Amino acid sequence: MNHPTEDQLILQYYGDGGSDDLESHLDECRECRQTYQSLQRVLNSLIAAPLPERGADYGQQVWRKVQLATAPRRNFRHWAFGLAAAAVVVVGAFLAGTAYERSKPVAVADDPRARLLRVALDGHLASSLMVLAEIENAPGRTMDISWQRQSAEQLLDDNRLYKQTASGTQEARVGQLLSDLEEILLEVAHSPAQFNGPQLQELRSRIARKGIIFEIRIVAAEPAPSPGIL
Amino acid sequence: MHEIDLAAVSRVRAGEAEAFAGLVERSRSVFRLAYRITGNENDADEIVQETFMRAYREIHRYESRASFATWIHTIARNLALDILRKNRPGSAEIELVSSAPTPERLASSHLLGERIAAALNGLSTHERAAFTLRHYEGVPLIEIGETIGLSENATKQSIFRAVKKLRRALLPWITLT
Numbered sequence: 001m002n003h004p005t006e007d008q009l010i011l012q013y014y015g016d017g018g019s020d021d022l023e024s025h026l027d028e029c030r031e032c033r034q035t036y037q038s039l040q041r042v043l044n045s046l047i048a049a050p051l052p053e054r055g056a057d058y059g060q061q062v063w064r065k066v067q068l069a070t071a072p073r074r075n076f077r078h079w080a081f082g083l084a085a086a087a088v089v090v091v092g093a094f095l096a097g098t099a100y101e102r103s104k105p106v107a108v109a110d111d112p113r114a115r116l117l118r119v120a121l122d123g124h125l126a127s128s129l130m131v132l133a134e135i136e137n138a139p140g141r142t143m144d145i146s147w148q149r150q151s152a153e154q155l156l157d158d159n160r161l162y163k164q165t166a167s168g169t170q171e172a173r174v175g176q177l178l179s180d181l182e183e184i185l186l187e188v189a190h191s192p193a194q195f196n197g198p199q200l201q202e203l204r205s206r207i208a209r210k211g212i213i214f215e216i217r218i219v220a221a222e223p224a225p226s227p228g229i230l
Numbered sequence: 231m232h233e234i235d236l237a238a239v240s241r242v243r244a245g246e247a248e249a250f251a252g253l254v255e256r257s258r259s260v261f262r263l264a265y266r267i268t269g270n271e272n273d274a275d276e277i278v279q280e281t282f283m284r285a286y287r288e289i290h291r292y293e294s295r296a297s298f299a300t301w302i303h304t305i306a307r308n309l310a311l312d313i314l315r316k317n318r319p320g321s322a323e324i325e326l327v328s329s330a331p332t333p334e335r336l337a338s339s340h341l342l343g344e345r346i347a348a349a350l351n352g353l354s355t356h357e358r359a360a361f362t363l364r365h366y367e368g369v370p371l372i373e374i375g376e377t378i379g380l381s382e383n384a385t386k387q388s389i390f391r392a393v394k395k396l397r398r399a400l401l402p403w404i405t406l407t
Contacts, residue, residue, distance in 0.1 A: 041401075046346060049350065051266070058258055058261070062278055062279060063254040066282050
């Protein structure tokens with residue numbers, strides 16, 4: 001087979017026209033394999049695209065607006081009755097709230113380290129996911145992991161720091177994830193630059209067994225713990 | 231999930247408006263889709279609101295062959311594309327970075343995130359829409375073409391151009407060596 005074009009490699013990435021010939025070619029041709037890996041790297045990096053999150057009550061907010069916009073119009077008498085009823089509710093709530101404030105115990109504020117940890121973890125998890133995703137999605141039976149090895153080395157230091165921070169907070173799930181991630185990063189960082197088929201398969205199996213990619217996505221999607229009531 | 235949605239849709243159709251509240255729980259995924267297409271938070275919020283407004287008013291038009299999520303995403307996708315066409319009629323060129331990044335800079339998700347946002351903003355309307363739907367939503371090429379009014383081949387070309395632009399803009403930032 002001739003060297004594939006960039007367009008063919010893009011189709012291969014999305015599974016829109018790949019072929020066994022192309023896969024075999026990527027196995028055999030180092031230059032094309034590197035080109036494909038650099039394409040994968042760019043496309044995999046897009047998980048780090050900024051994506052603002054909306055709170056857990058976002059659905060309720062949307063629903064309230066839908067209700068307001070679709071509610072049948074009422075006449076003045078209905079509005080007057082509604083306002084009077086609302087006033088009763090507000091005054092009642094105020095009185096009840098005042099009594100409650102006087103009687104309730106003071107809650108302990110959440111640990112700010114947990115919130116800071118989640119914020120700091122964003123970039124770390126995105127970068128780690130890139131490394132793991134490239135190993136998972138590598139074409140063919142062998143793989144040059146020089147880039148992943150270098151990235152893993154750099155991520156390890158941060159990972160240890162975050163793991164230590166997590167152990168001092170209530171973030172047990174994050175701590176476990178970082179512990180599993182450290183094992184994999186260590187293995188990648190100390191691997192030879194060239195992975196053969198069995199080595200690659202073994203590493204992929206370990207990543208799959210630990211469910212790290214899934215767990216990273218879950219933790220990354222969770223909102224940071226909100227501050228407690230003082 | 232499909233069965234739960236179908237049950238909720240039936241209840242809304244039967245006049246139990248409150249059942250729609252459960253369906254609106256999809257609003258965060260709709261927001262993500264709208265944001266990825268438009269790249270603008272306010273636009274995405276408006277799209278979410280309008281999507282569910284339309285879905286509520288036109289619930290009788292929903293056909294249970296497709297999942298409710300697919301239906302709602304299709305409405306949102308079309309609204310997002312309308313906004314994208316209005317706001318960004320032309321295509322902009324991406325300004326390439328001139329200096330190679332250090333590992334420290336790479337490690338900063340903010341910097342990488344900013345570059346990705348800038349690179350996505352450098353795509354034309356069709357390129358951004360086609361790319362977003364294929365890359366993030368996994369929508370098949372033929373369906374993307376139908377949504378944005380292009381042939382399957384033209385859709386492919388839009389995705390090719392998008393990927394090449396993104397690659398040109400981002401590769402220096404994610405290559406360590």
